[in-house]
Amino acid sequence: xxxxxxxxxxxxxxxxxxxxxxxxxxxxxxxxxxxxxxxxxxxxxxxxxxxxxxxxxxxxxxxxxxxxxxxxxxxxxxxxxxxxxxxxxxxxxxxxxxxxxxxxxxxxxxxxxxxxxxxxxxxxxxxxxxxxxxxxxxxxxxxxxxxxxxxxxxxxxxxxxxxxxxxxxxxxxxxxxxxxxxxxxxxxxxxxxxxxxxxxxxxxxxxxxxxxxxxxxxxxxxxxxxxxxxxxxxxxxxxxxxxxxxxxxxxxxxxxxxxxxxxxxxxxxxxxxxxxxxxxxxxxxxxxxxxxxxxxxxxxxxxxxxxxxxxxxxxxxxxxxxxxxxxxxxxxxxxxxxxxxxxxxxxxxxxxxxxxxxxxxxxxxxxxxxxxxxxxxxxxxxxxxxxxxxxxxxxxxxxxxxxxxxxxxxxxxxxxxxxxxxxxxxxxxxxxxxxxxxxxxxxxxxxxxxxxxxxxxxxxxxxxxxxxxxxxxxxxxxxxxxxxxxxxxxxxxxxxxxxxxxxxxxxxxxxxxxxxxxxxxxxxxxxxxxxxxxxxxxxxxxxxxxxxxxxxxxxxxxxxxx
Amino acid sequence: xxxxxxxxxxxxxxxxxxxxxxxxxxxxxxxxxxxxxxxxxxxx
Numbered sequence: 001x002x003x004x005x006x007x008x009x010x011x012x013x014x015x016x017x018x019x020x021x022x023x024x025x026x027x028x029x030x031x032x033x034x035x036x037x038x039x040x041x042x043x044x045x046x047x048x049x050x051x052x053x054x055x056x057x058x059x060x061x062x063x064x065x066x067x068x069x070x071x072x073x074x075x076x077x078x079x080x081x082x083x084x085x086x087x088x089x090x091x092x093x094x095x096x097x098x099x100x101x102x103x104x105x106x107x108x109x110x111x112x113x114x115x116x117x118x119x120x121x122x123x124x125x126x127x128x129x130x131x132x133x134x135x136x137x138x139x140x141x142x143x144x145x146x147x148x149x150x151x152x153x154x155x156x157x158x159x160x161x162x163x164x165x166x167x168x169x170x171x172x173x174x175x176x177x178x179x180x181x182x183x184x185x186x187x188x189x190x191x192x193x194x195x196x197x198x199x200x201x202x203x204x205x206x207x208x209x210x211x212x213x214x215x216x217x218x219x220x221x222x223x224x225x226x227x228x229x230x231x232x233x234x235x236x237x238x239x240x241x242x243x244x245x246x247x248x249x250x251x252x253x254x255x256x257x258x259x260x261x262x263x264x265x266x267x268x269x270x271x272x273x274x275x276x277x278x279x280x281x282x283x284x285x286x287x288x289x290x291x292x293x294x295x296x297x298x299x300x301x302x303x304x305x306x307x308x309x310x311x312x313x314x315x316x317x318x319x320x321x322x323x324x325x326x327x328x329x330x331x332x333x334x335x336x337x338x339x340x341x342x343x344x345x346x347x348x349x350x351x352x353x354x355x356x357x358x359x360x361x362x363x364x365x366x367x368x369x370x371x372x373x374x375x376x377x378x379x380x381x382x383x384x385x386x387x388x389x390x391x392x393x394x395x396x397x398x399x400x401x402x403x404x405x406x407x408x409x410x411x412x413x414x415x416x417x418x419x420x421x422x423x424x425x426x427x428x429x430x431x432x433x434x435x436x437x438x439x440x441x442x443x444x445x446x447x448x449x450x451x452x453x454x455x456x457x458x459x460x461x462x463x464x465x466x467x468x469x470x471x472x473x474x475x476x477x478x479x480x481x482x483x484x485x486x487x488x489x490x491x492x493x494x495x496x497x498x499x500x501x502x503x504x505x506x507x508x509x510x511x512x513x514x515x516x517x518x519x520x521x522x523x524x525x526x527x528x529x530x531x532x533x534x535x536x537x538x539x540x541x542x543x544x545x546x547x548x549x550x551x552x553x554x555x556x557x558x559x560x561x562x
Numbered sequence: 563x564x565x566x567x568x569x570x571x572x573x574x575x576x577x578x579x580x581x582x583x584x585x586x587x588x589x590x591x592x593x594x595x596x597x598x599x600x601x602x603x604x605x606x
Contacts, residue, residue, distance in 0.1 A: 074598070081591040085584045213605030220598035233595070265572020268580060275587040279594055 001146070001409060008410030012183055013417050017160050020176040024168025030453045033169035034101050034433045036260035044174050045270025048257045048426075049248070050278065051177035054184060056138035056420035057393070059285065064305075064392030066289025067296075070219040072231045074286055076537075077279050079240025083248060084275030086241075088268045090504050091249045096264045101437045102430075103255040103500070110503040111511035113442070118518060119496055120438035123252055124431060126492045128464065131427040132471025138420045139472065142413070144308045145397050154472040157417065161424045162465035166458045170260050170433075173425045180418035187415035188285060190408065191400070195291040198403060200298050203344055208294045210347045211340075214359050215297075215366075217290045230535045239537035242544055246493035250500050252430035253423075292399050297340045299403070303329040304376045305394035313383050321379055329372045336365040424468065432460035490536045491529055494543020495522045501544055502551050509551040513558060517550035 001009075031037055040048070065073050100106050104123070108116040135157050143150040164172045196205050203211070212218055222232040230239075248254045248271070261267035303326050304310045313322045339361040346354030377389040400412045436457050441448070448456075495518050502509050502517075509517075525543045528534060534542075574583040 078591065078595065081587045085587055088580070088584065213601075216605075218601055218605045221595065221602045223599075263572045265574065268572070268583070269575065272583055272587050276590055279591070 002406045004407050005410030005413070008407055009413045009417070012411070012414035013160065013421070016176050016179050016183075016418065016421075017164050019179065020164035020172040021167045023175050024164075024172040028169065028454060029450050030457065032171065033454055033457050034256070034429075034437070036169070036171035036174060038260060039171075039262055040174055040260045040266065040270075041262060042266040042269035042273060044178060045258050045261050045267060046273030046277070047181045048174045048177045049254060049270060049274045050281070051181045051184070051419075051422040052253055052257055052426040053247075053278075053423075054181075054281075054419050055134050055423040056416045059184065059188065059415055059419050060138060060141055060397055061393045062282070062285045063289030063292055064395035066217065066286040067293045067395045068392045070217040071283075071286045071290060072219045072222060074220055074279065074282055075222065075231050075233055075236035076240055077282050078233060078236035079238065079242070080244045080278050081275035082237070082241050083244035084271045086245060087249045088271055091500070092258070092264060092267050092271070094504065095255065095259060096261075096267065100259070102252050102434050103250050104252070104434065104438045107499065107503060108442075111499075111514055115499060115511055115515045115518070116438060117443070118515065119250070119499055120434050122492045122496055122522075123250075124434060126489055127251065127253060127427055127431055128467060129471065129488060131424060131431065131464065131468035132475055134420060134423045134427060135468055136472035136475040138416050141393055141397055142416065144306060145394065145401055151473050154469055157420055157424070158465055158469035158472070161421050161428060162462060165425045165428050165465070166461045169457065169461075170256060170429055173422075173429050174257070174260060176425065177422045180422040183411075183418045184415050185281070185284075187411045188288060191404070191412055192284065192288045192291060194404060194408060195288060195295055195399075198295055203294075203298065207344055207347055208291060211294050211297065211343060212290045214343060214347070214355065215293075215362065217293055227534060227538065230537050235535065235537055239535070239540060242497060242540035243490065243493060243537060246497035246540060246544075250493075250496045252434050253426045256430050256433060257426065289396065292396060295399070295403070297336075300330065300333045302398065303373060304380070305391040305398045306388075307394075307398070309380050309384070309387050309389075309391075310376070312387075313379055316383050318379055318383055322376070325372055325376050325379065329369065329376075332365055332368050332372065336362060336369075339365065428461050428464050428468065431464040432457050435460040435464070487529070487536045490539045491525055491543075492522070494525060494540040495547055497540065498544040498547025498551075502548060506548065506551065509548075509555045510558075513555035514547070514551045516554055517547050520550050521546035 062073065094106060095103065098106055098109065102120070104116050104120040107119055135154050139148075139150050139153040139157065142148055143153055164176060168175070196208060199208055209218075223234075224232060225234045226232060258267045258270055261270060302310075310322070313319060339358050342354060343358035343362060345351075346358055380387050380389055397416075400409055404412065436453060440456060440460075441453060445452075498521060499514055499518050502514050521543055524546055525539050528542060529536065529539060574580050577583050577586070
């Protein structure tokens with residue numbers, strides 16, 4: 001990497017860290033540390049909510065997903081705007097009027113202490129593990145591509161976040177997230193403009209869109225229903241709705257973002273701002289991935305994007321087979337070139353016959369290309385059975401490192417760092433506030449001084465930060481952990497949401513009934529996950545509905561007995 | 563729906579009530595789904 005790239009990268013992340021510490025310096029109390037003294041305006045809340053959700057994987061993995069699978073992933077977000085409206089109507093007024101610090105605090109006033117602690121513990125387990133992955137996921141990719149030491153990357157990322165989160169609490173998290181969002185979106189839009197400019201001079205932007213469409217990458221909507229398909233309109237609206245209601249309504253890392261709002265109106269506007277902009281933001285990121293795909297129609301892509309795994313094969317007796325596969329891949333690409341040019345020519349001359357002809361040929365070559373890529377993956381598996389053969393996470397970063405101009409590489413790496421830091425900061429802040437408010441202050445030491453609780457909040461932030469770094473370090477020894485933690489989230493989210501839905505809408509169901517309903521529902525969700533092939537997104541509505549069903553049943557049986 | 567005096571202070575942007583804002587968000591979602599469907603159909 002050039003000095004300019006290093007300067008842009010280090011300058012951006014150090015500036016944001018120092019600015020966060022500087023802006024929130026001075027004396028604080030627990031109210032200020034955990035809720036930012038309720039002074040945030042709606043645009044800060046909206047950006048903070050978006051920055052918390054956008055992790056580094058969003059920027060590394062999403063363009064790669066579009067490269068491989070087109071834009072259909074966008075449907076995953078269709079439930080989000082509806083979830084925002086429901087949360088604004090039902091969740092926000094209650095949280096705001098009760099002046100709670102955490103979402104789980106409300107459960108004690110509605111049910112009892114054990115239900116509050118159950119929900120808080122489910123959150124701490126799930127989010128504690130996820131915080132480690134939020135750090136680990138970009139580190140593994142950056143270390144693979146750039147050759148950085150993965151443990152050092154984990155520690156640098158984690159320590160920077162701990163510094164400003166401990167220093168300024170919720171306010172520091174919100175303030176830094178505004179700049180981080182500016183870097184993220186600015187960087188990605190610039191990347192999109194540069195990708196289009198890197199296309200051959202005879203390919204205009206409309207031509208590029210047409211090429212993407214003709215090659216099946218603008219597959220935004222699918223109305224056909226399939227339980228096992230994660231990305232169609234129905235799974236996005238229903239499964240996504242439950243997932244996002246759980247995430248934004250009951251996950252403290254998001255709830256804390258809007259509890260810092262100046263008023264209920266500011267909170268609602270902030271959430272609706274997210275509801276309006278999230279889908280366009282994801283559209284832009286996916287579209288950049290599609291443009292990278294179009295770019296690689298005119299420039300030969302690597303046969304496999306994770307170069308470290310590929311290089312491992314070259315160090316073994318299988319090297320010759322890899323050389324042959326690379327040669328075959330190159331030959332296919334050479335043959336493809338004239339057909340892609342024919343396709344562009346057909347598009348420009350509006351010659352339907354030429355387009356169909358070129359498309360048929362290209363589809364044939366793309367199929368051959370895919371077969372070669374699969375053979376490469378099989379070879380990698382033969383050399384290292386534990387290797388992760390899904391290389392879509394490496395597509396965008398490989399493109400950035402090989403084709404972006406000097407300066408932009410640093411900026412786009414800053415985008416990835418900013419995304420990781422913003423999510424991790426929210427997670428550490430939420431883990432600390434839940435540990436303090438729902439466990440320590442409620443069950444260990446009641447009636448302590450404000451200063452004591454402030455110091456304990458900072459202590460918990462450091463402890464969770466160190467645990468996240470430790471878990472990120474250990475994560476490198478495990479397989480498919482990123483997916484495992486996503487599944488873990490879906491396993492727990494439905495039950496937590498069910499408890500909150502019962503609390504808001506089912507006054508008939510009381511504390512003991514909901515507690516045991518949650519325990520039974522959680523057990524059944526785990527059973528369903530283990531014993532069936534159902535897509536994990538569906539576990540969210542299933543868990544929620546099971547809590548409601550068993551809550552009703554247990555309450556009915558209890559009432560009948562009495 | 564319980565609405566208190568806070569509601570009077572916190573008026574939404576552009577609309578007289580929050581319902582208008584909620585319909586804006588849902589309307590934007592529907593518009594996007596229709597737009598994306600048109601794009602998908604055009605290139606199908």
